[in-house]
Structure formats: structure tokens, C-alpha cells
Amino acid sequence: MNKKEYVIELGGKQLVAEFNDLAEQANGSVLIRYGNTTVFVTAVMSDKAEDTGWFPLSVEYEERFYASGQILGSQYTRREGKPSDEAVLTGRIVDRTIRPLFDQRIRNSIQIVVTVLSIDEDDPDVLAVIGASLALGTSDIPWNGPVSAVRIGKNTESAPMLINPTYPIRDADTYEVDILACGKDGNINMIEVGSNQTKEDVLVEGLNLAVSEIEKLQDFQKQIIEERGKIKQTLVLPEITDDIKELFVTTIEPKLDEYIMSGTPGKETISALETAWKKAFSEAYPDADMSLAMEYFEHRVDEHIHNEAIDSDRRADGRGMDEVRPLFAQAGGISPILHGSGMFYRGGTHVLSVLTLGGPGDMQTVDGIEDKTNKTYMHHYNFPPFSVGETGRVGGFNRRMIGHGALAEKALVPVLPAKDVFPYTIRIVSESMASNGSTSMASVCGSTLALLDAGVPISEPVAGIASGLMMRKNGSEYAYKLLTDIQGPEDHHGDMDFKVAGTKNGVTAVQMDVKVDGIPVHILAEAFEKARLARMQILEVMHAAIPTHRADISPRAPKIVVVKIKPDQIGMVIGSGGKVINDIRDRTSTEIQIEDDGTVFVTGKHGGADHAAEIIRAMTREFTKGERIDNAEVVKITDFGAFVKLNQSTEGLVHISEIAPFRIDKIESVLHVGDKVPVIVKDIDDMKRLKLSIKDIEPSRFTKPE
Numbered sequence: 160m161n162k163k164e165y166v167i168e169l170g171g172k173q174l175v176a177e178f179n180d181l182a183e184q185a186n187g188s189v190l191i192r193y194g195n196t197t198v199f200v201t202a203v204m205s206d207k208a209e210d211t212g213w214f215p216l217s218v219e220y221e222e223r224f225y226a227s228g229q230i231l232g233s234q235y236t237r238r239e240g241k242p243s244d245e246a247v248l249t250g251r252i253v254d255r256t257i258r259p260l261f262d263q264r265i266r267n268s269i270q271i272v273v274t275v276l277s278i279d280e281d282d283p284d285v286l287a288v289i290g291a292s293l294a295l296g297t298s299d300i301p302w303n304g305p306v307s308a309v310r311i312g313k314n315t316e317s318a319p320m321l322i323n324p325t326y327p328i329r330d331a332d333t334y335e336v337d338i339l340a341c342g343k344d345g346n347i348n349m350i351e352v353g354s355n356q357t358k359e360d361v362l363v364e365g366l367n368l369a370v371s372e373i374e375k376l377q378d379f380q381k382q383i384i385e386e387r388g389k390i391k392q393t394l395v396l397p398e399i400t401d402d403i404k405e406l407f408v409t410t411i412e413p414k415l416d417e418y419i420m421s422g423t424p425g426k427e428t429i430s431a432l433e434t435a436w437k438k439a440f441s442e443a444y445p446d447a448d449m450s451l452a453m454e455y456f457e458h459r460v461d462e463h464i465h466n467e468a469i470d471s472d473r474r475a476d477g478r479g480m481d482e483v484r485p486l487f488a489q490a491g492g493i494s495p496i497l498h499g500s501g502m503f504y505r506g507g508t509h510v511l512s513v514l515t516l517g518g519p520g521d522m523q524t525v526d527g528i529e530d531k532t533n534k535t536y537m538h539h540y541n542f543p544p545f546s547v548g549e550t551g552r553v554g555g556f557n558r559r560m561i562g563h564g565a566l567a568e569k570a571l572v573p574v575l576p577a578k579d580v581f582p583y584t585i586r587i588v589s590e591s592m593a594s595n596g597s598t599s600m601a602s603v604c605g606s607t608l609a610l611l612d613a614g615v616p617i618s619e620p621v622a623g624i625a626s627g628l629m630m631r632k633n634g635s636e637y638a639y640k641l642l643t644d645i646q647g648p649e650d651h652h653g654d655m656d657f658k659v660a661g662t663k664n665g666v667t668a669v670q671m672d673v674k675v676d677g678i679p680v681h682i683l684a685e686a687f688e689k690a691r692l693a694r695m696q697i698l699e700v701m702h703a704a705i706p707t708h709r710a711d712i713s714p715r716a717p718k719i720v721v722v723k724i725k726p727d728q729i730g731m732v733i734g735s736g737g738k739v740i741n742d743i744r745d746r747t748s749t750e751i752q753i754e755d756d757g758t759v760f761v762t763g764k765h766g767g768a769d770h771a772a773e774i775i776r777a778m779t780r781e782f783t784k785g786e787r788i789d790n791a792e793v794v795k796i797t798d799f800g801a802f803v804k805l806n807q808s809t810e811g812l813v814h815i816s817e818i819a820p821f822r823i824d825k826i827e828s829v830l831h832v833g834d835k836v837p838v839i840v841k842d843i844d845d846m847k848r849l850k851l852s853i854k855d856i857e858p859s860r861f862t863k864p865e
Contacts, residue, residue, distance in 0.1 A: 160179055160180060160181070161179060161180045162177055162178060162179035162180075163177070163178050163179075163387075164176065164177045164178075165177075165178075165379070165382075165383050167375070167376065167379040169193070169309070169322065169323060169372070169375075169376065170309075170321070170322030170323035170372075171322070172193060172194055172281075172323070173192075173193075174191070174192070174193045174286075174289070174376075175191070175192040175193070176189055176190070176191055176289075176290075176293055176383060177189065177190040177191075177192070178190075178297070178383075178387060181199070182199070182201050185201040185202060185203050185294075185298075186202050186203050186204055186298040186299055186300050186389075187201070187202040187293075187294040187295060187296075187297050187298025187299075187300065187389070188200065188201040188202070188294050189290050189293040189294050189297070190276075190290075191286040191289060191290040191293075193281050193285070193286055193323075194279055194280060194281040194325075195277060195278075195279035195280070195281070196275075196277060196278050196279050196280075196281040196282070196283055196286060197226075197275075197276040197277040197286075198273055198274065198275050198276065198283050198286045198287055198290050199273075199274045199276055199290075200271065200272070200273050200274075200287065200290030200291050200293070200294045201271070201272045201294055202269070202270075202271050202291070202294040202295045202298050202300055203269070203270050203272075204267050204268065204269045204270075204298075204300045204392075205267045205268040205269075206267070207267065208265075208266035208267050208394075208395075209266050209267070209268060210266070210448075210450075211266055212450040212453070214258075214261060214263045214264070214265050214266070215266065215267070215268040215269065216254070216257075216258055216261065216268075216269045216270075216271075217268070217269075217270045217271070218250050218251075218253045218254040218257070218270075218271045218273070218291070219250060219270065219271070219272045219273070220242065220246045220247075220249045220250035220253065220273045220275075220287060221239075221242075221246070221272060221273065221274045221275065222239065222242070222243060222245075222246045222275050222527065222528050222529070223239065223274065223275055223276065223528070224238075224239060224528060226275045226276055226277050226278045226528050227278055227528040229528075231526060231527075231528070243525075243527045243529075243530070244561055244565065245527055245529045245530050246527075247558050247561045247562070248561065248562060248565055249273075249283065249284045249287055250273070250558070251558055251562050252284055252287070252288065252308075252339065252341075252349065252351065253271065253273060253284075253287050253288055253291050254271075255349045255672050256288050256291075256306055256308065256341040256348060256349040257271070257288075257291055257292065257295065257302075257304070257306060259348060259673055259674055259675060259676065260302055260303040260304050260306060260343075260348075260676065261301075261302055261303070262301065262303075262396060264396040264397055264454070265301070265394060265396065266397075267394065269300060271291050271294065271295070273287045273290060273291065275528065278528050278529060280325035280326050280327060281323065281325055281326075282310065282323075282326065282329075282529070283529070284308070284310075284339065285308045285309060285310055285323060285339070288306070288307070288308035288341055289307055289308055289376065289380070292304050292305040292306050292307065292380060293305065293380060293383060293384075296380060296383070296384040296388060297383065297384055297387050297388045297389065298388075298389055299389040299390060299391055299392045300391070300392065301391045301392060301393075301394060302391075303676065304343070304380075305343065305377060305380035305381065305384065306341055306342065306343045306348065306377075307341065307342070307343065307373040307374075307376035307377050307380065308339065308340070308341040308349075308373070308376075309322065309323065309339075309340060309369050309372040309373055309376070310322070310323050310324065310337070310338065310339050310340075311336075311337075311338040311340065311365040311366075311368055311369050311372075312324035312328060312329060312334065312336060312337050312338070313334075313335050313336035313361070313365065314328070314331070314333045314334055314335060315333055315335055316335065316361070318335075320364070320365055320368050322368075322372060324337075335354060335355045335357060336352075336354045336355070336357050336361065336362070336365060337352065337353045337354065338350070338351075338352050338354075338362065338365045338366065338369060339351040339352075340365075340366055340369035340370075340373070341373070342369070342370065342373050342677045343373070343377055343676065343677055344377075344676065344677060345370055345374065345677075345679070346370075346676065346677025346678055346679050346680075347366060347369070347370065347671070347677055347678055347679075347680060347683060348673045348675070348676060348677040348678065349671060349672065349673070350366070350669055350670065350671035350683075351669070351670055352666065352668060352669035352670070353569045353572075353667070353668055354573070354665070354666055354667060354668070354669075355573045355665075355667070356573055356574075356619070356661065356662050356664040356665035356666070356667060357665045357666050357667075358665050358666075359665070359666060359684070359687040359688065359691060362666060362669070362687065363680065363683070363684045363687065366680050366683060367680055370680060397451045397454075399451055399452070399454075399455045403440070403444070403451075403452060403455065404455070406439060406440065406443055407436070407455065407456070407459065410435070410436070410439040411432065411435065411436050411439070411456070411459075412459070414432060414435070415432075415459070415460070415463045416463070416467075418431060418432040419432070419460060419463055419464060419467075419475055419648070420463075420467055420473055420474075420475055420477075421475070422476060422477035426595065426647045426648065429460060429648060432460075433453075433456060436452070436453075436456050437449065437452075437453075440452045457652075460648075460652060461652040464629065464648060464649070464652045464653075465629045465630075465631065465652070468480075468629035468640045468642065469629050469630075469631060469638050469639065469640050472640070474642065474649065475646075475648045475649065476646060478644075480640060480641065480642055480643065481643045481689055481692070481693070482643065482644070483505070483624070483643060483644045483693050483696055483697070484505050484506025484507075484644055484646065485504070485505075485506060486503075486504065486505055486696075486697060486700040487502070487503070487504035487700075488501070488502070488503050488504075488604065488608055488700050488701045488703070488704035488705075489501065489502040489503075489608070489704055490608040490609070490611055490612040490704050490705035491612040493511070493513070495713075495715070496715060497513055497514070497515075497713075498514055498515050498516045498613050498712065498713040498715065498716045499513070499514035499516075499609045499610065499611075499612040499613025499614070499615070499713065500512065500513045500514065500608075500609050500612055501514075501604075501605040501606065501607065501608025501609035501610075501611075501612060502605060502608070503601050503604040503605040503608060503701075504601075505596075505597075505600075505601055505604075505644065505697075506595060506596065506644070506646055507593055507594075507595030507596070507646065507647075508591075508593060508594055508595050508596050508597060508598055508601050508646075509591075509592045509593040509601070510589055510590065510591055510592060510598055510601040510602050510604070510605040511589070511590045511592055511605060512587055512588070512589045512590070512602060512605030512606040512608065512609040513587070513588050513590070513609060514585060514586070514587045514606070514609040514610060514612070514613045514615075515585075515586045515587075515588075516583045516584070516585060516613060516712060516713070516716040516717065517583065517584040517585075517586070517717065517762075518582075518583070518584060518717055518719055518750050518752070518760060518762025519535070519582060519584060519719075519750075519752045519760045519762065520584075520750045520752055520762065521584040521586075522534055522535045522584045523537055535578065535583070535584045535585065536568065536571070536572065536575055536584070536585045536586075537568070537584075537585070537586045537587070538564050538565075538567045538568035538571065538586075538587045538588075538589070538602075538606065539556075539560075539564045539586070539587070539588045539589070540560050540561075540563040540564035540567060540588075540589045540591070540598075540599070540602055541556075541560060541588065541589070541590050541591065542559065542560055542563070542591045542594070542598065543590070543591065546591040546592055546593055546594040546598070547594050563589075563598065563599040563602065564589070564602075566599050566603075566658065566660075566668060566670050567587075567589060567599060567602040567603045567606055567623075567660075569667070569668045570603045570621055570623060570660035570661075570667045570668035571587075571603065571606055571607070571610070571617075571621055571667070572667075573618075573667045574617040574618045574619050574620075574621055574662065574667070575615070575617060576615065576616045576617065576618070579721075579758075580616065581615060581616055582719050582721060582760050583615075583712075583716075583719060585610075585613075585615065587606045587609055587610075589601075589602035589605055589606060595646050595647045596625060596644070596645050596646035596647055596649070596650050597623075597624070597625035597644075597645065597650070597656075597658060599623070599625075599658060599670075600622075600623030600624055600625050600658050600659075600660060601623070602623075603621055603622065603623035603660045603668075604621075604622050604623060604697060604701060606621075607620045607621050607622065607701060608701060608704065608705060610708070611705045611707065611708045611709065612705060612709060613708075613709070613712060613713065613716075614708050614709040614710065614711055614712040614713070615708055615712075616708050617708065619662035619663065619664060620662065620698055620701055620702065621660055621661065621662055621667055622660065622661070622662075622694050622697040622698045622701060623658060623659065623660035623661075623668075623694070623697075624643065624644055624658075624659060624660075624690050624693040624694055624697060625644065625645050625650070625656055625657065625658045625659075626641055626642060626643055626644070626645065626655075626657040626659070626686045626689055626690050626693075627641070627642040627645035627649045627650065627653040627654075627655055627656065627657070628640070628641055628642065628653060628654045628655035628657070628678065628682065628686070629642065629649075629653060629654060630654045630655075630675065630678075630682075632675075637679065637682070639682060641682070641685055641686055641689055643689050643690070643692075643693050644693060653674070654673060654674050654675045654678075655671065655672070655673045655674075655675075655678055655686075656670075656671065656672045656673075657669075657671045657683070657686050657690070658670045658671070659686075659687065659690035659691075659694070660694075661691075661694055662698075663694075663695065663698055666687075671683075717762045717763060717764050717768070718762070718763060718764065718768045718769070719760055719761065719762050719768065720760075720761045720768045720769060720771075720772040721758065721759065721760060721761075722758075722759040722761065722772050722775050722776055722779075723757060723758060723759070724753075724757045724759055724775065724779040725757055725779070726755065726756060726757045728757065728778075728779045729753055729755075729757060731778065731779070731808075732753065732759070732775055732778060732779065733753070739778075740753075743771050743774055743775070744771070746770075746771075746774075747763060747767040747768075747770045747771035747774070748763055748764070748765075748767045749761055749762060749763030749767045749768055749770075749771045750762040750763065751771060751775075759772075759775055761775070774807060777806040777807045777808055777809075778806075778807065778808040779808075780806060780808075780809065782805065782809065782811075782840050782843070782849060783840065783843075784840050784841070784842060784843055785839065785840060786839070786840045787837065787838070787839050787840075787856060788805050788837070788838050788839075788840075789837045790835045790836075790837075791803040791804060791805050791811075791835065791836055791837070791838045791851070792804045792833065792834070792835055793830055793831065793832050793833060793834045793835075793836065794810065794832060795832065796826050796827060796830060796831075796832060797826075798815075798826075799814065799815055800812050800813050800814040800815045800817070800818070800826070801813045801815075801818065801826055801830050803836065803838060803851060805838075805849070809849070810849075811838070811840070811848070811849030811850065811851040812848070812849070812850060812851060813836075813838060813851045813852065813853055814850070817841065817850075817851065817852040817853060817854055817855070818830065818853050818854060818861065819853070819854050819858070819860070819861040819863070820854045820858045821861075821863040823861075829861045836853055836860070837853065837856050837857050837860075838851040838852065838853055838856065839851065839852050839855050839856040841855060
């Protein structure tokens, strides 16, 4: 094997980039190690351009079970199947980072494959981005890299920022801020943030630190690429001819302002203008390929929207730059069958979020190479084709749907109640009913309404908003305008989609995508403030719809009763082979889950949970000396005394001398099986056997015989 290693220190550890001939037929490849985590990244480009009409880039993130040193999978399938949600999300991170740095006119298929070879305490996502950048940068594939990634974390408000914190640090209860940032040339081009109601200035501080660490990685990559990078291929890229440009100038350009800046949402009028251009082009060039003409149309529309925003403070729908579209919020009102629901409108974006409550046994078990946990909160997102007025495939899910669901889930996690306060499993499904800009942030709002409607005692309501950017760069100078609450054309033709969710106290989640090389941090700081102001406005509308969580959960939701027993009583409740606990489940139609610390969660309907909980309390009740029991049942009589049942699982002995304050020759003369008598616990011996007395509590109960 031919190989060479390059090393840089990052966050107190060595990051090693090894180039070898392992995948010698790929255009570029690299092995990246950081701690004990290793990824192998390849980049391949097809020889011929394809007639796709778009740039055919695909990023595949492949998890291997062996990477964790375990044989995973199901009992019947011991090989990797569909990608985990974590794999999909990491693949999206790589894609969103590298895609803007390609010439979008490329029609040769390009595929990046990231294979996780080993995983320990360090997350592979940072390595995946750096590896993709090096594989592309050293290959002959045309690309405007390199680009780098770093994770910035923070434990508490007063704690210092951490560079690439490990899984154990991130899993700690004190972990407050998690920022994954990618970028180049002092700018940021991809952000993922999860935080616990963190102030915007703290996040900006984290992004500034990320930029400084990214630039170190950029210098590292540039040195490698200069030494071993291949000469880039010269691709023949399609160019629009002057006569087609002239056709556009004469037929469409005079209509641009009328159709694009019409004061309507924009999609319908732009579509009409597109139809007019297709007609003019096909009449003038009936045998020509229309895809290039449509790219030129997109470019000119993009240019017009940019110029009007930057130079004239104009938006396609006539709003002010910081103006939020009309809002509507409703909690409940769909059906009493549902445990909770919320409807949220922001202009032409309408989302319905529906919540279902379940017991602890309904939690999702995640057993992957990165994530091993039991999830008691799940958020799923659906995007049916009718939401954008189209027909198409219905059912299943795609990367975008997984990504939007994960973002909304991350936004709401910090405000959910602790398990000991609200021990339910929560599943929310957000349905995009109409889409015209940021259904993911509308899902956050709709889900908050659903939580409140369901009676979930969240600490604070969460709202989300998407901001956009129109930017022109002249040398080192930027002319730009930030747009609050972007809608369809601004999302499609803008340079940034900056989604921020949070409470009145701070930010809980951020996601940013761009279509340019990157955004300076000072512009992002402005975007944070505009998003904060819009969030406050949305929270007011949501508060008016439902000020706080309902006092009670839905009567159709299962009831959960929590019983606390001693850990050494767990075996008694379970019984040999589960006989006891299964009997309780069958008799009460409940689900019972016992944790190692002795916490018992009983889930059921129609009074079953209360019944089962009472059985368990009775089984595990420990009587104390001097305690009185009024209705103990005589269950057995012997020559030396009577055994009485204090509850369903506890019996004790009333010695013959403790029945009455006089001598009794024959117990049957005063007691019979089935009698109910008051007793007091007189003593408890070393074997926890109860010694009971009737005479000490009711000496006159029996009459002395003459």
C-alpha cells in the first residue's frame, strides 16, 4: 500500500488525513481519523454529461455495524439495511455544505460516499465534511473548495466554549449549546444548532470561534491540495447564446417587474411568466433543447428579485423587509379522538400538527452505531404533493422529510417536562397542508400548540421563523438585504434559508442553508436579531390561541400512575418467570414497566392503571411497628394462634395470647376464618414476620366466658 499522512491538531486531538491507494479507481479518496473515529470518503464523477436539466450530485453516508465493534441488526437480519435517521441527517449536512461550491451547470453525475469504519467518542459528521472536501479537492473534479467543519459546544452559561466535544460531554445534563458550523474564507455556509434557550449573542460568539478554527483547517487542506491535488478536468458547460438572450430581452424582460413584483405571493405569476417564455422559445427554436433556456429564465428572475430587494427595498409580495405574513393559530378543534392538535398558518404556509400520548412502553428504541437510546419524544413530518399544488408519490418518506422532522424535534426537546413530571411517550406528526415558505418552522409552532392542547406541561412555548438574504459581493464588500419570513420565490431565488426556533428566553434550534460560498458572521448576527423580533410576534399570536397547557389530558389518552417501590422488591413484583406481573397486567388490562431504581410506570385506561397500581402498592407495602389495620381478615386458625391477611400480599400472626385479655382454650370459640378484625403491629422480627395483636387495640372485643 502506498500512503502518506498529514496531521493537524484540532480541539486538543490529532486529526489525521491519510491518502492511500485503497480506492484507486475513485477520482479522489481520503481516510480521516480523529481519536478512535475513522471515516473513508470517496469522490467519483461520471465520464459523460447527462441530460438531467439539473446538477446531479448525490451524497451517501454509509454506517457499518462493525464500526462500533458490535453485531447489530435484528435477530433475523444481521446486515445493514436502510440508513438510520442519523445517517440521513449527516449525509444532508455534507450535501448542504459542498453543493453550493459546484458550478450548478455541471451535468456529469458526482457521487460522494462517506463510509464510517470505526466510531468511538467523536462524532463522524465533522470528519465527513472535511473528508468530502479533501476527496474533492485532491481529485480532478471541478469544485470551488476546500471547505471545513467544526463543532462548538458549551456546558453552562459561564463555561468556556469547547471545540469538538465528545459524545459523553454532549450527553451530559449540563450541556447547553451544540453548534455544527461549516465554511470557508472567513464565512459560514452551513449551520446546525441545538441549544437550551440560549441567547443569540452566545451563538454568535460560538460562530466566531468556529470561523477561527475553520480557517486553521482551511490552511491545512490547502497545503495538502497544493501538494497532491490533480489537475481539474475542463468540462464543456452549456452557455446561452446571444440570440436567445436577445429573445428574452424583447419578449420577457419588459414583463419581469409586472409578473414578479406583483404584490401577490409570486408563485402563480412567475409560473405564468415561465409559460410565456417557454412558448416564445419553442416558437423561435422548435428543435432546440429548452433546459438551457429555462436555466437562463431562472437566472434572470433571480437577478431581478435580488436587484429589487437590494437596490429598492422591494419584495415580490409587497411586504416590508421585516414584515411577517398574516398569522393564525388554533389549538384543538379537529376531533375529540385526538389527544392534542394544533393548526398554524403563516401566510400561504399551513401546517397541522397532531399529538398522541402513550405509556413508557411506547417509546422508540434506537440501536445504531452512533445513537443508543430510548426516545420518549418523536416528531415526524409529512410533505404530501398537494401542499404545493402538485400530484406525485404519496406515502413513505425522504431525506427532506426526515430532516425537517428532526429539526422540529430538536427545537422542542429543551422545553419538554422531565419524565418524573410527565411520564408519557409523545409522538407528534406535522402535516404540511399548504407550503409557501418554511413548513419546518410552522411545524414547530403547530407542535407547540398541540403540546399545550394535549395538556403537556412544557416550560415555555416555542416558535420558529425563516429569514432570507439577497446579497451581492463586490470584491470584499457586500451589498445585502435580510428578509424576514421568506416565502416561495424568496426561498427559491434567495441566497440563504436561515431557520431559527426558540422561546421568549432564547434559541432552541437553528438550521442554515445557502446557495453562495458563505455568509459573514456579522450578517448572521443581524439575522438572529430579526428572527428574535419575529419570534416574539408569533409567540403573542400563539399565546392568544392557548395561554397555557390544558389542565387535564384527553380522556381518550391512557392514564399513567407512578408507583415507587424499593429495588429489592422488584423481584417480588415481577415474580418467577414474570408470573406475578403478567397476572396483574392480564387482570387490569395495563402495561407495567419497572425501572432499576424501583420506579413503576403503570399505563392503562378505564381505571385499570389505578387498580394495578393499588395491587402493587399493597404487595410492596411495608408495615411498621404500632401501625393499625382495621379490617384484617382471618385466613387460617391453628392451635397457637390465627393468621390474618392485612392486604393481598401480607399476612401476620395473632398469637393466642394476643387475641383477648384473658386466657382462651380454643381459638374457634372467638374467631372463625373469614372474620374481619382490627389488629395492631406489635412487633416485626428479624425475618420481617409480623406479630399482631387484637387485645392491644380492642381489649373488650371478646367476652370472657363464665
